[in-house]
Amino acid sequence: MGFSNILFLWASILPLIVLLYYFFRKKYKDQPISSTIFWEEVMQETKASPYLKHLQKNALLYLQLLALILFVLALMNPFIKTKEIAGEQSIWIVDTSATMLAGQTFAQHKEEMKSLASEFTGQPLTIITTGDEPKTIIRQETDSSAIHKAIDSLEVTYEEEQLIKAIDVAQAYVGETATSIYLFTDSVERGELPISSEQIKWIVKGASKDLQNVSIKRFAATSIGEEALALIQLKNETDEKKQVELILQDSEGRVIVEEGIALKEQEEMTKTFEKLPLTESLFATIQVEDDYEVDNSMVTILGNNLSQIVIDQQMHQLVQKGFQALNTEVKLVPSDQLATIKEALIVTNQVELLGKTDSPLILIGRDDELSEEVNSLVDVSEDALFAFSNLEDVYVNSVYPGFDQFETIATIGEMPFIQRSSKGDIVILADIQSTDWPLHPSFPLFLWSLQNELLEGTTSLGTFSPNESRGVSLAAGDWSIYSKDDEYISSFENANQFKAPTKPGLYTVRSNEEEKLLIVQLSENEREIKEGTSFELGTLQNKGNEESSKKLIIIWLLIPILLLLVIEWEVQRRRGFTN
Structure with a gap:
């Protein structure tokens, strides 16, 4: 709190004058009287409430002093310092990932957003939510009611935050305007934020510390x-x-x-x-x-539904032994008979089978291309296949060219190493004998994950991240998604534009003639929480980055002054103006 007109402090002499007046006003002498009939009763009343009698006697003095003191304060124009959003505009990046539910972080951030919104002094506001596809909730909004409505509509989407994408969207809105970017998240490292621009100031609001998980x-x-x-x-x-x-x-x-x-x-x-x-x-x-x-x-x-694994006789014995170690029924079949196999998992290196069989397929190596030497480490994605297997220490001598239309889920340098087809088949672009993979514990675990994914794919669509959009293998027609409790979620017609539900759990996809299961699962990053961090980074150059404003409170003094004057008038009226 402060005063903008401190010179009016001289007016404090006014209550002193009133006080001196009461000291030197006319006093009355005590006069003895002969009658004492009511003396005892009056003394009892005085002793019962001495403070009340004192207040009644000096009420006018106290009211006048209080009114004059408030009047002096009003002349000095008091104010309260309040925070103000720096810059000419403000952008909020709101993390809507699942970890924001830890310790009620998301709810706390929404309350803080509402508090900030009430302090706006006309700056336009843009709100962006995180995710695989960042969304702009409002843009350049100045209306307070619209801002509060947008804040109330924010919900956790359970997706990975992918802050880099949201930051890129925010920077596109900055231009040449001095901007304060607020990042409402749980935890972020300073090095993840770009600070090259003098037009941006970062204010990070993190989660509470000491969260347990x-x-x-x-x-x-x-x-x-x-x-x-x-x-x-x-x-x-x-x-x-x-x-x-x-x-x-x-x-x-x-x-x-x-x-x-x-x-x-x-x-x-x-x-x-x-x-x-x-x-x-x-x-x-x-x-x-x-x-x-x-x-x-x-x-x-x-x-x-499928329990049998069929392995091409030409495959290396390490592949055969690896699958046999899983205690699963494994059968060796000549290469020329694989195309006729149905209702089994096929392991081969024949590329032509990728389009000729409806059975799930694992392609290890290629029989139509030559391999080339590599000298780099294996880098895997966050695909579910690598949940139990770490390939970082695996040595690979040479790899085959990849398939352009397939999704790459592991690489060696810039070259594909493991790919997945649109049908769900898995391609390992190396011969097992050209690697030391079988010597690592990750090899049987990876084969186990392969078997688990490909065999379950006959009765399910597989595992998805929250809100993941991906083509699925379904016949054309009307399909609906239901929760485990048979609650309707959504419908779709085009299987190439399938979008998974938001919340993790088990779901059922149904049509008139078919039914398949699917799982929505949190990513590995969303299954751990980090220590919350809050900090500010960067300054706004030559734009007056003042972050406080003066909120005048004189109106809150004038109201009690008027009320005191009314009370003083009533006290004077009851005593009689002639007195």
Whole structure:
């Protein structure tokens, strides 16, 4: 608080004059009287309420002093300093990823946004949300009601934040205008923000610190004969020991495993459950005291329609031994008979089979091209195939050319190493004998993931990220998406424009004649929370980056002054103006 007219402090002499007047006003002498009939009663009343009598006697003095003091303060023009948005415009980047639900971070940021919006003094505001495709909620908006409505409409989309994309959109709106960019997120490193422009000031609002999280990092299952095998990985991100209650349920909701697990601080534990009853899907849930519930559950689908794996006789024995180690029915078939195989997973290097068979296919190497030497490390994406296998230490001597129309999910240098076709087939662009991969623990785990994905694909559409748009293998027609509880979600006709639901969980895609399952799963990055960070970065040059304003409060003084004058008049009236 401050005063803009401090010179009017001289007016404080006015209440002093009133006070001196009361000191030197006419006084009355006590006069004894002969009658004392009511004396005792008057003394009792005085003793019962001396302070009230004193206030009644001097009420006019106190009212006049208070009114004059407030009048002096009003003359000095008091104000309160309030924060003001720097720059000529403001852009808000709002992180809507799943981790914003940790510790109620998203709700807290919305309240802070509303508080900032109420302090605007006319600057235009643009709000951008994060995700694979950043969205502009409002642009260059100055209307307060429209801004508050936009803030209320913000919701968590569970997608990865992908801040770089949202930042690129924000910078496109900056131009030559001095801009304050507010980033409402949970955590971001200073190095991730561009500070080359003198037109931008960054204000980062992070999550609360000391948030605790215990998560299910990975969960997968497969069928082996008449039984099921499940693998689950838990992680304790806290610095204290956590007691976790792990529950596995089948597709009917029946509990088939319930186990208490003690996780040490920062411990990552992998558990295997064998001889589980066969079921269409498995649900894993952990009950633990932490600040982030979204990553405490996970679901997986068991592909049990196909159990047989057919391997080309020309394939290296390491491939055969690798699949046989999975305790799965493996059959060796001559190369010329593979095209006639149905309802089995085929492993070969014959490129021509990619378009000639409806069976799921694993292509290891190519028989139509020559390989070329490479000298670089393997770099994998966040694809679900690599959930349990790390390929960073794998040595590869040579690779084959990739397929232009296929999606690359692992690379060596700038060359494709592992690809996925639009149909879902997997292509490994190297001969096993030209790598040391079989010597690594990741090799059988990768084969297990391959089998799990390709065999389950006959009864499901696979696993998707929240709101992921991707073509799926479905017949033309009207399709609808339903939740696990049979709640309608959405409909679509074009299978090439399929978009997954927002919330993680198990869903069903239905048409009149067919039904398939799909899983919406949080990405690995959304299954861990980082320490919250809040900071400011950059300054606005030559644009007057003053971040405070003076809010006058004189109106709040004039009202009580008028009220005091009315009360003073009433006191004077009751006593009599002649007195």
